[in-house]
Amino acid sequence: MQKSLHIDPGKCTGCLQCEMACSYENEGLFNPSKSRIKVFTFHEEGRFVPYTCTQCDDAWCMQACPVDAIVLNAVTGSKDIVNDRCVGCKVCTIACPFGTVNYNSTSGKVIKCDLCGGNPQCAEACPTGAITYIDADATGLDRMRQWAGKTDTQRAAA
Amino acid sequence: MGWTQKILRVNLTDGSVKSEPLNREWAHDYLGQRGLATRYFVAEVDPGVDALGPDNKMIMATGPLTGTMASTGGRYSVICKSPLTGAIACSNSGGFLGAEMKNAGWDMIIFEGRSPTPVYLYVENDRAELRPADDLWGKSVWETDELLHKKHQDPQLRVATVGRAAEAGCLYSAIINDLHRAAGRSGVGTVMASKNLKAVAIRGTRGVGNIKDPIRFMNVTREQKKVLADNAVTGQGLPTYGTQVLMNVINEIGALPTRNMREVRFEGAGKVSAEAMHEPRHSDGKPNLTTNAGCFGCTIACGRISTIDRGHFSVANKPEYWGNSGGLEYEAAWALGPDTGVDDLDALTYVNFLCNEDGMDPISFGSTVAAAMELFEEGAITTEDTGGIELRFGSAEALVAVTELTARGEGFGKALGLGSRRLCEKYGHPELSMTVKSQEFPAYDPRGIQGMGLTYATSNRGACHLRSYTVSSEVLGIPVKTDPLETDGKPELVIAFQDATAAVDSSGLCIFTTFAWSLENIAPQIDAACEGDWPVERVAEVGARIWQLERDFNMKAGLTGADDTLPGRLLKDAANVGPATGKVAGLDQMLPKYYELRGWTADGQLTDEVRSKFNLPA
Numbered sequence: 001m002q003k004s005l006h007i008d009p010g011k012c013t014g015c016l017q018c019e020m021a022c023s024y025e026n027e028g029l030f031n032p033s034k035s036r037i038k039v040f041t042f043h044e045e046g047r048f049v050p051y052t053c054t055q056c057d058d059a060w061c062m063q064a065c066p067v068d069a070i071v072l073n074a075v076t077g078s079k080d081i082v083n084d085r086c087v088g089c090k091v092c093t094i095a096c097p098f099g100t101v102n103y104n105s106t107s108g109k110v111i112k113c114d115l116c117g118g119n120p121q122c123a124e125a126c127p128t129g130a131i132t133y134i135d136a137d138a139t140g141l142d143r144m145r146q147w148a149g150k151t152d153t154q155r156a157a158a
Numbered sequence: 159m160g161w162t163q164k165i166l167r168v169n170l171t172d173g174s175v176k177s178e179p180l181n182r183e184w185a186h187d188y189l190g191q192r193g194l195a196t197r198y199f200v201a202e203v204d205p206g207v208d209a210l211g212p213d214n215k216m217i218m219a220t221g222p223l224t225g226t227m228a229s230t231g232g233r234y235s236v237i238c239k240s241p242l243t244g245a246i247a248c249s250n251s252g253g254f255l256g257a258e259m260k261n262a263g264w265d266m267i268i269f270e271g272r273s274p275t276p277v278y279l280y281v282e283n284d285r286a287e288l289r290p291a292d293d294l295w296g297k298s299v300w301e302t303d304e305l306l307h308k309k310h311q312d313p314q315l316r317v318a319t320v321g322r323a324a325e326a327g328c329l330y331s332a333i334i335n336d337l338h339r340a341a342g343r344s345g346v347g348t349v350m351a352s353k354n355l356k357a358v359a360i361r362g363t364r365g366v367g368n369i370k371d372p373i374r375f376m377n378v379t380r381e382q383k384k385v386l387a388d389n390a391v392t393g394q395g396l397p398t399y400g401t402q403v404l405m406n407v408i409n410e411i412g413a414l415p416t417r418n419m420r421e422v423r424f425e426g427a428g429k430v431s432a433e434a435m436h437e438p439r440h441s442d443g444k445p446n447l448t449t450n451a452g453c454f455g456c457t458i459a460c461g462r463i464s465t466i467d468r469g470h471f472s473v474a475n476k477p478e479y480w481g482n483s484g485g486l487e488y489e490a491a492w493a494l495g496p497d498t499g500v501d502d503l504d505a506l507t508y509v510n511f512l513c514n515e516d517g518m519d520p521i522s523f524g525s526t527v528a529a530a531m532e533l534f535e536e537g538a539i540t541t542e543d544t545g546g547i548e549l550r551f552g553s554a555e556a557l558v559a560v561t562e563l564t565a566r567g568e569g570f571g572k573a574l575g576l577g578s579r580r581l582c583e584k585y586g587h588p589e590l591s592m593t594v595k596s597q598e599f600p601a602y603d604p605r606g607i608q609g610m611g612l613t614y615a616t617s618n619r620g621a622c623h624l625r626s627y628t629v630s631s632e633v634l635g636i637p638v639k640t641d642p643l644e645t646d647g648k649p650e651l652v653i654a655f656q657d658a659t660a661a662v663d664s665s666g667l668c669i670f671t672t673f674a675w676s677l678e679n680i681a682p683q684i685d686a687a688c689e690g691d692w693p694v695e696r697v698a699e700v701g702a703r704i705w706q707l708e709r710d711f712n713m714k715a716g717l718t719g720a721d722d723t724l725p726g727r728l729l730k731d732a733a734n735v736g737p738a739t740g741k742v743a744g745l746d747q748m749l750p751k752y753y754e755l756r757g758w759t760a761d762g763q764l765t766d767e768v769r770s771k772f773n774l775p776a
Contacts, residue, residue: 013397013459015452016254020227023365024376030226031261031365033314043337046448046463046482125227127387127457 002077004136005113005120007050011130014041014048021125025116034104036113037122037131050131052122053100053113055079061112064095077136078115086110159370160222160688161185165198166264166286168279170353171212171271175279175286180265185222186690187773189697192248193664193704195219195237195266199246200707200775202270205714209241209345210352212272218259218318218358219267221666222688225260225366225454228379229386230668232257232454240344241352242329242522242577243595243620245712249332249346250624250663251318252453252461253339255360258316262362273354278306278319281360291356298322298515299334306359318358321516324351326567328575330522330598338484338514339453344597344619347517375686382679383457389674391634396460396670397450401488402432404601404629411633411642412736413606414492415599417499417551418528419592419725422603422733426501430491434503435462441469446503448482458670462486464507472508472558479511486510489623492601493524498531499551509561516565522577525598527560529578529590538585544570592728595620595721604728604745606738607632609640609648612748615722616652618708624669626655636673643737645744649752660708661701703772706756710764710774719762722749 019035027034037052059079062070069085070092072078086109092101093110101112113120115133123133135141163180181198188194195217207213216238223231234256240247259267262283269279276291294302299321306317316336324331324347331347332340341347369375386392395403408414409427416424428434435447444465452459464485466473473479486494486506490513494506513520527549533539534549541548545563547570549556563571573581578598582591592599597620604611609628617625628651632642640651658677662669665684677694685692723729728743753760757768768774 013450013452013456013461015456015459016454017227017229017457020455024227027365028372029365029367031363032257033261033363034365043483044481046451046465048449048451127229127383128459 002136003118003133004055004077004139005052005115005123006132006134006139008130008132009047009049011128012039012048012050013128014039015127017125017127018050018122018131021121025121026111034106034111036100036111050122051100053079054098055113055115060095060097061092061101064091066091073114073117076115076118078113080114081110081112083109159368160684161190161265162260162263162368164264166267166281168267168269168286168288169271170269170273170277170288170355173273173288175288177284187700188704189222189661189664189684189700190265191219191221191224191233191235191664191666192237192250192660193700195235196246196248196704196707196711198266198268199237200711203239205239205711206716207239209239209244209349212353214239214349216269216346216349216353217266220256220260220265221664223683224666225257226369226379226666226687227376227455228667228683228687229383229457230453230455230671231666232456233666233668234259234341235663236333236341236346238346238349239715240346240619241348242345243597244715245595245619245717246708246715247344247346247349248619248663248708249341249343251333251335251339251341252456252668253336254454255316255318255335255339255358256666257366257454258360258362260362260366261364262360263364267358269353269355272352276354276356278357278359279355280310281358281362283362283364294356295325296322299517300337300515302357303337306357310359312361314361316360319356319517320347320351321518322566323516323518323564323575324348326572326575328518328564328567329577329580330519330526332517332519334514334517340514340517340519342519343521343622369687370689371686375683378682378686382675382683385679386457386671386674391636391673392458392671396458396673399432400450400460400462402435402462402486402491404488405431405491406433407633408602411606412733412738413603413642414496415592415601415603416496418497418532418590419599419603419727420532421735422606422738423735424496424499424501426499427496429501430486430495430503430506435464435486439467441467446507447485453668456668458668460670466507466511467504470504470508471555472505479508483511484514489600490520490524493521493528493598494557497524497528498557500554500557501552502554505554505558509557512561512565518565521600522598523561523564523574525592526574526578526581527557529582529592530560530574532590533582533585533587536587536590538587543573589726592725593621594724595717597621602629603733603738604724604743605733605741606736607642608645608744608748609642609651611724611728611743611745612648612652612752613655615724615745615749616656616752618705618712624659626652626659627669628652628655630655630673634673637676643741645747649748649755652752653755656705657698657701659701660704661697664700664704703774706764706768706772707774710769713763719753722762
């Protein structure tokens with residue numbers, strides 16, 4: 001079963017455990033500024049929204065890379081950076097419509113979410129279930145269930 | 159390890175900024191944050207110093223777990239001498255600034271001297287410099303935050319700043335970071351403004367590492383997050399209702415100080431409670447509470463994000479207050495509500511916004527307004543003093559009006575900015591001030607919760623619930639239930655809470671974890687992160703050492719055992735309703751035993767024995 005990250009902003013409290021988990025997994029440090037997932041705060045609206053790569057099937061970043069440094073992980077479906085090949089040209093950061101590929105000035109390479117090879121640490125660390133790693137073909141299941149629960153079949157029958 | 163081992167020293171008088179290595183011996187004795195900063199402070203500052211003079215210093219300090227994945231590991235504290243109390247001030251804040259400071263590579267920042275002109279400190283990792291703040295002076299916290307973000311074109315900058323209240327000399331001004339998190343009590347913001355330091359803006363991208371045993375740290379912090387999630391208070395009560403979950407509980411047991419502590423139960427408590435914050439409004443169908451929010455790394459997320467009813471008189475023509483911001487927490491809701499007799503939730507939310515917008519401690523402010531209302535009703539102050547405001551208990555209009563004045567340092571707000579003790583003395587009624595060591599009370603009446611009487615009387619920063627929250631035991635039964643009306647056993651209880659709290663406040667973690675955690679849960683997290691061995695006993699001893707060191711400073715600053723007391727109202731006027739009916743605060747039954755257990759003399763002075771036991775500086 002292919003899985004994908006599923007984000008429910010309504011459950012996010014803005015605690016940044018996901019950003020720390022991501023940076024720790026990838027950089028060995030608790031460093032939100034180097035996280036592949038970012039939580040945005042919309043203060044006036046009182047909303048917190050985690051955002052990261054959706055792993056496009058036909059990925060713009062992968063298409064744009066001139067040195068084939070972004071490759072498909074056949075197991076997880078993620079698009080992974082091959083550090084040895086990346087030359088830090090940043091074309092992929094321009095190509096990505098969502099801004100989820102970013103340059104890391106410390107390493108001179110780009111960074112993006114690689115689903116931690118199938119065990120995404122952001123989802124592990126999220127205390128509220130705002131970030132989950134679920135069946136990629138059924139990310140709408142929870143919402144369907146909610147609406148299904150609101151369907152008043154008894155009244156319709158009567 | 160656990161520490162970055164670097165401190166930043168900022169001399170505001172000559173404008174110099176330099177890096178120093180952390181004193182690791184002190185870190186091993188005092189851990190970090192509250193304890194370690196106090197150790198630096200007592201080494202560098204004469205206890206007799208004028209709190210608002212250039213020789214006072216102000217330290218912003220993180221703990222070894224600040225900036226890590228330990229749940230709630232985002233705290234920092236501000237230490238200085240308080241202009242309100244004359245005692246040591248130590249105010250703790252969450253939000254994101256503390257973690258940012260650690261990410262920039264600093265354990266603490268020491269500010270000394272006074273700048274000739276307004277400045278702010280800008281820190282970007284190793285680079286730190288003072289910059290002119292003439293354009294920021296006179297601006298609110300919210301305006302300053304926005305201007306600094308614009309100026310640096312960096313949405314991820316974290317800002318701590320003072321507002322107009324501090325600039326005007328309000329003695330209980332707070333330092334506000336991240337728009338609505340506060341190092342709130344004892345006037346630390348007033349000290350910051352006295353140094354012509356408007357703001358501290360930090361961007362840290364270095365990351366926090368230097369963990370002694372990373373694998374063990376990740377495992378133990380994960381286990382302990384589960385403990386928080388599985389606990390009824392930290393897993394459900396606090397995220398759902400916030401600290402406001404207490405309003406109805408404390409009212410029920412007759413320990414909700416009402417109308418300047420004349421009464422112990424408020425008939426309007428339900429209208430300003432957590433439950434009321436969830437109720438849809440008639441006007442737009444939305445509840446006061448939009449969502450809960452977490453500070454950095456916090457898996458509890460008790461923070462409140464709220465809106466005010468747009469049709470409410472306080473904001474009717476002010477769209478700038480129609481958005482979401484930091485909502486009511488219990489202590490603020492109590493001081494602004496039951497203590498002033500106001501039961502208007504929207505008015506309290508607006509006034510709370512203003513306290514954040516211009517940096518005032520809502521506890522001290524609300525309590526001072528309550529005292530002023532009693533002075534007004536007694537005829538000691540009149541509309542001539544207030545500029546026409548009918549300052550009566552229960553008047554939301556009056557509360558809103560005096561808040562606007564005090565936040566901006568205008569009119570009668572100048573007098574309210576003195577705090578309850580000085581205000582009541584000014585108008586000839588010192589007995590109406592509900593304070594200890596000149597600091598206003600928080601939201602628990604010691605007639606109904608006896609341990610809190612001893613807590614207030616002996617707190618090293620004046621009346622405060624956060625030095626030993628025996629409410630946990632006496633009301634909630636955490637870790638064991640004790641009888642709130644009983645004085646027996648309370649000296650032991652208060653000491654245990656005081657010492658444990660001092661340790662938690664020095665770690666980088668939030669005290670609210672202790673509804674679920676004891677030092678047994680916390681010590682292993684410190685031990686996995688910090689150099690050396692940190693068994694529970696050592697962490698507890700650090701807490702006790704910090705308490706003694708703070709007390710020692712206060713005694714040297716001129717306080718005495720006579721300051722360990724409560725207002726006559728609480729010692730002589732019995733509660734007239736609820737379970738505590740007929741009770742006064744039984745301080746005299748607890749204080750001598752407390753001194754004895756602390757190893758102090760009968761008049762509350764430290765002995766040489768205690769100094770040597772805890773290896774305190776001379």
